[in-house]
Amino acid sequence: MQQVTLTICGQILLWLGFLGGAFASVQYTEVAEAPWQTIPWGVYAGSVLVGTAGVVCLRREKAIRQSLSGSSEHGFESVKQSLQIANEKIGQLQSTLSGMSCEEVLEFIDNECVPPINEFADGRAVISNRFGTSTYAAVMTEFASGERYLNRAWSAAADGYVDEVERSVSHSRVFFAAAIDQLKQA
Amino acid sequence: MKQGPKIKQIHGEYPEFTWAAILVGWGIGIVLTVSVAYASLMLGFAIEGSELAAILGWGILRGILRRTSIVENNINQTIASAVNGASSGIMFSVPALLILSKEEQFSALANINQPLLILAAGTGCILGLCFVIPLRKQMIDFDRLAYPGGIAVATILKSPGAGVRKALLLLGGVAIAAICQIIVLTQLDSDQYALGAQVGLPPMLNITLYVSIMTIGVGYLSGKGGFWFGAGGFICYFVLSPLLSQFGAADVAALTPDPNAMRVNLYRPTGIGMLVGAAIGGIIGALPMIMSALNSLRGAADRSSGDVAVKDEMPIQLLYWMIGLGSLIMICIAWLVGGGQVSFGHTLLMTLLGVAWIWIAGVIVAECVGRTNWSPLSGMTLIAVTILIFAIKDSTDTVTTIRVAMLVGAAVCLAVSQASDMMLDLKSGYLVGGIPRRQQIAQFIGTWLGPVIVVWLMMLLHTTKEGGMGSPELPAPQAEALATTIQTIVSGEVPAYRYTAGGGLGLMLALSGLGGIGVLVGLGFYMPFGIVLTYTIGNVLRVLSDVGLGKRFGYEIGVPIAAGLIVGEALVNVGDAVIKIFWPAPAAESSALLSNFLALWV
Numbered sequence: 001m002q003q004v005t006l007t008i009c010g011q012i013l014l015w016l017g018f019l020g021g022a023f024a025s026v027q028y029t030e031v032a033e034a035p036w037q038t039i040p041w042g043v044y045a046g047s048v049l050v051g052t053a054g055v056v057c058l059r060r061e062k063a064i065r066q067s068l069s070g071s072s073e074h075g076f077e078s079v080k081q082s083l084q085i086a087n088e089k090i091g092q093l094q095s096t097l098s099g100m101s102c103e104e105v106l107e108f109i110d111n112e113c114v115p116p117i118n119e120f121a122d123g124r125a126v127i128s129n130r131f132g133t134s135t136y137a138a139v140m141t142e143f144a145s146g147e148r149y150l151n152r153a154w155s156a157a158a159d160g161y162v163d164e165v166e167r168s169v170s171h172s173r174v175f176f177a178a179a180i181d182q183l184k185q186a
Numbered sequence: 187m188k189q190g191p192k193i194k195q196i197h198g199e200y201p202e203f204t205w206a207a208i209l210v211g212w213g214i215g216i217v218l219t220v221s222v223a224y225a226s227l228m229l230g231f232a233i234e235g236s237e238l239a240a241i242l243g244w245g246i247l248r249g250i251l252r253r254t255s256i257v258e259n260n261i262n263q264t265i266a267s268a269v270n271g272a273s274s275g276i277m278f279s280v281p282a283l284l285i286l287s288k289e290e291q292f293s294a295l296a297n298i299n300q301p302l303l304i305l306a307a308g309t310g311c312i313l314g315l316c317f318v319i320p321l322r323k324q325m326i327d328f329d330r331l332a333y334p335g336g337i338a339v340a341t342i343l344k345s346p347g348a349g350v351r352k353a354l355l356l357l358g359g360v361a362i363a364a365i366c367q368i369i370v371l372t373q374l375d376s377d378q379y380a381l382g383a384q385v386g387l388p389p390m391l392n393i394t395l396y397v398s399i400m401t402i403g404v405g406y407l408s409g410k411g412g413f414w415f416g417a418g419g420f421i422c423y424f425v426l427s428p429l430l431s432q433f434g435a436a437d438v439a440a441l442t443p444d445p446n447a448m449r450v451n452l453y454r455p456t457g458i459g460m461l462v463g464a465a466i467g468g469i470i471g472a473l474p475m476i477m478s479a480l481n482s483l484r485g486a487a488d489r490s491s492g493d494v495a496v497k498d499e500m501p502i503q504l505l506y507w508m509i510g511l512g513s514l515i516m517i518c519i520a521w522l523v524g525g526g527q528v529s530f531g532h533t534l535l536m537t538l539l540g541v542a543w544i545w546i547a548g549v550i551v552a553e554c555v556g557r558t559n560w561s562p563l564s565g566m567t568l569i570a571v572t573i574l575i576f577a578i579k580d581s582t583d584t585v586t587t588i589r590v591a592m593l594v595g596a597a598v599c600l601a602v603s604q605a606s607d608m609m610l611d612l613k614s615g616y617l618v619g620g621i622p623r624r625q626q627i628a629q630f631i632g633t634w635l636g637p638v639i640v641v642w643l644m645m646l647l648h649t650t651k652e653g654g655m656g657s658p659e660l661p662a663p664q665a666e667a668l669a670t671t672i673q674t675i676v677s678g679e680v681p682a683y684r685y686t687a688g689g690g691l692g693l694m695l696a697l698s699g700l701g702g703i704g705v706l707v708g709l710g711f712y713m714p715f716g717i718v719l720t721y722t723i724g725n726v727l728r729v730l731s732d733v734g735l736g737k738r739f740g741y742e743i744g745v746p747i748a749a750g751l752i753v754g755e756a757l758v759n760v761g762d763a764v765i766k767i768f769w770p771a772p773a774a775e776s777s778a779l780l781s782n783f784l785a786l787w788v
Contacts, residue, residue, distance in 0.1 A: 014698055018691060022426060025687035026452040028435045036683045048690055055698045062699050101190025118737070121330060137328060137478030144327035144616075145495065152619025155256040156200050158346055162187045164200035168619065171494050 003064050010057030017051020066129040075126045080183060082120035087176040089113045094169050105157040105165055117147055135186040139179050146175030203624040206253060207261040208631060214242045215269025215632055216639060222270055223640045225763040226277035227662045236610060237753050239266035240342045256343050260620045263339060264611045265632035271607045272636025275600035276307060279567060281665035282672060283592050284648055285656035294585050300641055306519045307637035310597025311604045313512040316505045317545045318552055318605035319626055322612050324476055331556030334407035336613030341749035343618050352746045359750020366399045367758040378716055390431060392423040392445035396716035403751030404559045405724020406744060412725050414703045415558050418710015419718030422453045455681040457711025458565045459688020464704025465550040467696025500626050513541050523593050527586040528578050536577035540594045543570050548605035553705050555606045562712055563602055568671060570598040575675050584676055604633055
């Protein structure tokens with residue numbers, strides 16, 4: 001309830017303040033003899049003050065939401081699970097690579113690996129909400145490197161460079177495992 | 187691995203950073219730069235070279251040289267677009283000096299020290315890259331900004347392996363956009379469609395669509411992340427203009443039926459201020475993330491993936507050294523160009539402000555391009571020139587002020603242009619699995635060449651074309667506008683009060699914690715509403731397709747088509763620019779040529 005009130009108040013105050021400030025900013029054409037008097041600074045300052053009150057409400061609401069979402073197991077577990085599935089799929093790719101053709105690698109990456117990666121990416125905000133920016137940065141650093149190497153494996157498979165496919169899948173696996181470790185350590 | 191039915195297996199190193207990529211990249215870059223720079227002078231607009239470079243590289247590397255590496259072509263397009271980055275940066279700024287020099291009091295401006303100009307431009311490019319490279323982690327890895335242009339380039343690069351279906355979707359998008367754009371160019375009087383006037387809405391609402399299917403594609407690729415860009419435009423014309431018509435001052439109320447006048451006089455300067463305020467607020471808000479990204483770059487060796495992670499990134503210390511060295515070179519250049527007329531203190535102040543502005547403007551432009559694909563380069567250059575002129579204005583004469591400020595301003599303009607190009611290329615690199623360090627080195631390899639070619643071309647055209655720069659033979663519309671603006675700045679008539687007011691609003695939005703909102707709303711104030719409206723159509727289509735058809739449909743079908751729309755329209759615009767340059771006089775003839783081409787295609 002407190003959250004909803006803060007959101008509504010915050011949004012109303014922010015946009016009222018913004019619109020008031022924007023209106024004051026464009027209300028007059030330039031006063032030739034004293035250009036700085038073109039803006040009614042009193043009205044402008046009042047509007048910015050109202051908007052700033054909205055900013056305070058929104059930031060307060062965000063802090064509450066972060067602490068709730070951080071303590072909510074559901075969202076976090078779902079994101080963690082996506083990362084684990086992605087890691088398992090890449091592990092599966094790595095272990096079966098010797099028996100696969102390049103065409104099959106492309107299909108496997110597109111159909112099996114990409115969906116959990118996208119799911120993790122879409123829900124990643126829960127990590128910063130729960131553990132803060134430094135853990136988020138550490139996890140995303142490893143995750144992004146892993147995803148980039150998987151993209152490289154895809155490109156290499158499309159071009160037929162089989163040694164690079166093996167190397168890139170292996171690197172990707174290391175980075176995804178590191179991302180999971182970072183989450184566990186958090 | 188076993189042999190498949192179609193893809194032939196190759197053993198050994200995967201070609202990426204090769205001489206073929208470098209030489210083809212330089213070759214395509216030179217051709218693009220000469221063409222785009224000339225088009226910039228004749229027509230007043232520049233063309234982003236990445237998509238074209240990827241397609242040409244595809245043809246040359248795969249078709250002629252029989253090389254089969256997606257990441258090698260990625261290096262080629264990175265180098266080519268780095269070379270081309272100088273076209274707009276220089277052609278929109280430096281010719282202003284030559285145009286101003288036609289007036290008696292500014293005649294001394296015609297003596298441009300070309301080696302120093304090239305050195306300043308090259309140094310600006312390097313500074314822009316050094317400032318933006320550390321932001322890769324934050325903007326691409328952490329924030330995962332869309333960079334629609336980067337997605338389009340990656341889709342082209344990946345098309346050989348994406349399967350027939352995706353290739354057909356891409357080509358379908360290219361064909362649709364090409365046909366639409368040819369129709370726009372040949373059959374319509376303007377690329378603006380006054381929908382509001384057709385249905386009888388008041389002109390102040392400015393319901394005029396920018397007829398560009400590419401813009402819809404860009405909006406689609408940006409998705410709901412670009413929503414606030416549209417909101418900025420709607421606030422201007424659906425909220426503020428009606429309010430101003432009723433409660434604004436009489437002269438402003440009288441101006442409301444003319445949306446273009448409203449934008450130029452009121453919304454655009456406020457939007458520029460908002461962009462700056464939002465960028466500063468954004469930097470403050472993202473400081474913990476930026477610090478984490480820098481720590482991650484510094485501590486790459488300590489990661490579990492150790493060696494691989496270290497080899498992936500350029501050493502951050504090297505970038506710091508290059509920034510320091512680049513700043514010193516800029517101070518020396520400004521001092522030399524000032525010819526002892528500007529005190530060392532003022533030179534130092536001006537250059538340091540210019541360098542600081544490169545960082546701030548680099549952040550603004552990288553974020554704008556990442557979220558919407560549009561770069562407020564002209565606005566950032568305008569502010570740079572304003573800051574630089576004000577920094578030394580009282581210490582020397584007007585001619586020296588303009589000469590020094592424009593030289594450093596051109597460097598800033600190039601730096602910002604390179605920064606946005608680098609981030610766009612790094613995004614496409616991320617999507618095809620390129621190694622960031624190799625791409626960053628490739629950008630440095632390409633970036634020095636552009637200024638050499640463009641400065642040479644500019645002086646050649648100025649001396650050989652009758653009337654020189656600013657004449658009907660060589661109109662240079664953007665530089666003409668900048669020359670007028672410089673005269674306004676020198677005379678002190680800058681709407682600094684509106685920039686300040688906008689800055690406060692942008693800062694407030696940025697601190698609200700609603701990600702990227704300040705920059706996007708500011709950009710909505712800054713850009714013509716027609717573009718904003720058409721872009722919003724793309725946003726809405728993406729949201730509808732995600733909700734109705736699922737996100738997978740978006741990734742699998744929507745993205746290749748949208749990328750094709752961007753490529754198709756860009757290609758037709760390049761063709762149109764070539765026709766306009768080589769067959770300039772009778773518009774009907776070039777129109778007929780395009781019509782015949784369309785008929786042939788259909």
